Amino acid sequence: MRFDEFAEIAEGVESLSGDKDKTEEVAALLNEADEDIRVAARFVQGRVFPAWDDRKLNVGPSLLYEAVALAGDTTAERVEERVAEVGDVGEVVRELDFGGQQTFGATAETLSDMYETFESLAAKEGEGSQETKVRELGNLFMNTSGRGAKYLARLVLGEMRLGVGEGTVRDAVVSAFGTDPELVERGIMVTNDTGSVAEVARDGGDDGLTSLEMSVGRPVKPMLAQATTVENAFDDLGADEAVVQTKYDGARVQIHTGSGETRLFSRSLEDLTDSLPDVVETVEEAVAEDADFILDAEVVAVGDGGPLPFQEILRRLRRKYRIEEMRDEVNLELYVFDVLYEGDGAVIDEPLHERHERVAEAVDEEAVARTAYVEDTDGMRREENAALDSGHEGLVVKNPESTYSPGRRGKNWLKLKPEPETLDLVVTGGEWGEGRRASLVGSYLLGVRGEDGYETVGKVATGLTDERLEELTERFVGGDDGLVVSEDGKEIEFQPSVVFEVGYEEIQRSPVYSSGYALRFPRFLSVRDDKSVEDADTVERIERLYENDD
Numbered sequence: 001m002r003f004d005e006f007a008e009i010a011e012g013v014e015s016l017s018g019d020k021d022k023t024e025e026v027a028a029l030l031n032e033a034d035e036d037i038r039v040a041a042r043f044v045q046g047r048v049f050p051a052w053d054d055r056k057l058n059v060g061p062s063l064l065y066e067a068v069a070l071a072g073d074t075t076a077e078r079v080e081e082r083v084a085e086v087g088d089v090g091e092v093v094r095e096l097d098f099g100g101q102q103t104f105g106a107t108a109e110t111l112s113d114m115y116e117t118f119e120s121l122a123a124k125e126g127e128g129s130q131e132t133k134v135r136e137l138g139n140l141f142m143n144t145s146g147r148g149a150k151y152l153a154r155l156v157l158g159e160m161r162l163g164v165g166e167g168t169v170r171d172a173v174v175s176a177f178g179t180d181p182e183l184v185e186r187g188i189m190v191t192n193d194t195g196s197v198a199e200v201a202r203d204g205g206d207d208g209l210t211s212l213e214m215s216v217g218r219p220v221k222p223m224l225a226q227a228t229t230v231e232n233a234f235d236d237l238g239a240d241e242a243v244v245q246t247k248y249d250g251a252r253v254q255i256h257t258g259s260g261e262t263r264l265f266s267r268s269l270e271d272l273t274d275s276l277p278d279v280v281e282t283v284e285e286a287v288a289e290d291a292d293f294i295l296d297a298e299v300v301a302v303g304d305g306g307p308l309p310f311q312e313i314l315r316r317l318r319r320k321y322r323i324e325e326m327r328d329e330v331n332l333e334l335y336v337f338d339v340l341y342e343g344d345g346a347v348i349d350e351p352l353h354e355r356h357e358r359v360a361e362a363v364d365e366e367a368v369a370r371t372a373y374v375e376d377t378d379g380m381r382r383e384e385n386a387a388l389d390s391g392h393e394g395l396v397v398k399n400p401e402s403t404y405s406p407g408r409r410g411k412n413w414l415k416l417k418p419e420p421e422t423l424d425l426v427v428t429g430g431e432w433g434e435g436r437r438a439s440l441v442g443s444y445l446l447g448v449r450g451e452d453g454y455e456t457v458g459k460v461a462t463g464l465t466d467e468r469l470e471e472l473t474e475r476f477v478g479g480d481d482g483l484v485v486s487e488d489g490k491e492i493e494f495q496p497s498v499v500f501e502v503g504y505e506e507i508q509r510s511p512v513y514s515s516g517y518a519l520r521f522p523r524f525l526s527v528r529d530d531k532s533v534e535d536a537d538t539v540e541r542i543e544r545l546y547e548n549d550d
């Protein structure tokens with residue numbers, strides 16, 4: 001398929017707004033792409049290489065502008081100015097007059113020709129590579145029509161703007177070739193490449209799709225977790241028994257090992273192998289050598305006193321220089337928590353408890369994530385406390401019967417992060433309610449102890465029942481021993497003497513309150529009559545909690 005034919009279809013897809021219509025247009029593209037179907041399925045999503053392949057073109061806007069300037073009679077500065085005016089490099093490039101457009105009208109550049117040039121661009125690095133890239137890319141523009149140039153420019157920068165993602169291509173494959181949707185979905189999960197799935201669906205139908213397999217060395221997308229609380233975990237899982245694993249606060253690594261070679265991939269499927277030689281050694285010591293494996297794991301930075309904050313590990317990842325030096329400075333531990341492939345095939349369709357047995361068999365105990373089975377909330381809380389006591393982040397709770405779904409975030413994996421600690425705050429003011437609550441103080445201004453006096457951090461109204469409001473109104477404004485200092489319209493200032501325990505979602509910076517911070521979603525928990533205002537929290541504590549929030 002010629003690139004300008006592709007561009008014509010792309011323009012059609014872009015002009016449609018409904019998902020169904022887009023899917024049908026992409027299905028037509030797949031039907032017409034012939035031997036270029038793999039490339040077409042990727043280009044239409046704005047990607048050049050398969051999802052598992054971490055090669056990059058490394059062409060930024062300025063290099064692209066130079067290539068465009070070289071091909072069309074203009075300057076990079078002028079292109080940049082026009083992009084600033086128009087807001088889309090594609091439209092700017094389309095306006096330009098390239099040589100090819102005048103000479104041939106349409107060009108013979110096919111998707112595969114284009115792909116070959118992209119491969120060559122991705123392989124270029126080092127001295128002089130920029131100039132060569134500008135020349136090669138300039139040549140592509142010279143051989144492209146206006147519409148083709150528009151989509152070429154967008155593709156190179158990875159912004160196709162067609163509204164087509166992996167899901168659209170998946171549905172388009174089903175529609176174009178009449179294959180089983182579940183097999184298409186599974187094919188994408190195991191190969192991590194919509195291009196080859198489209199080709200196999202067309203040429204081999206359902207049988208072809210069934211025979212697609214994961215392969216060691218080619219990363220798949222990691223399964224993800226949803227957030228929940230201990231109270232809701234069993235309901236969310238829809239199970240009577242839960243697998244609970246320590247949630248290690250580090251970096252996700254997908255380990256591909258076998259036949260004497262080990263490679264490590266990040267959560268976003270970048271190859272991390274070279275930056276983590278110590279982890280490679282750990283894998284080679286701790287993992288059985290009699291089979292090939294794909295394992296899911298977390299790598300954590302550790303110091304003498306236990307796990308170190310997540311930021312420490314960032315100093316090790318993707319490092320190109322001083323790798324050995326940093327290896328001594330930031331020590332890493334590995335915790336394997338799942339297996340995706342063993343021997344000669346994927347094991348993702350087995351239930352989790354069986355996959356765990358495989359992990360326990362294949363990996364030395366000290367490199368396996370702490371795993372337990374619990375049947376009630378108390379058991380889960382005990383495990384959570386044990387994880388927190390060892391300095392880890394909390395728990396991941398999993399359904400023991402669940403399969404491994406690459407790239408999916410569902411209810412089979414749940415992450416429990418501890419609730420932020422509650423605060424003890426001094427009530428420094430209040431506000432009369434409205435309507436039904438006009439005779440009650442409906443919200444309370446909260447403060448922390450500062451250097452001289454109290455600084456405010458927010459107001460609380462949530463969590464207060466009518467009954468509680470009556471009781472509090474009586475206490476703050478009633479009778480002779482009320483705490484009212486002054487009143488201004490609906491606002492009342494109280495003498496600081498009562499402490500509220502308050503929960504919240506997070507602490508934010510805020511110009512509104514005198515402490516400089518505000519609580520997000522504060523909620524009343526209790527009156528701490530056992531505490532005096534001297535026991536209340538301080539501005540420093542708020543600052544510390546804010547700094548440690550992630």
Ligand code: AMP
Binds near residue numbers: 245247248249251415
């Ligand atoms: P989050 O990054 O907050 O979405 O939490 C999920 C992440 O927790 C995963 O992507 C892993 O990197 C990490 N993690 C740590 N321990 C585990 C575990 N035992 N099981 C699954 N994920 C884990």
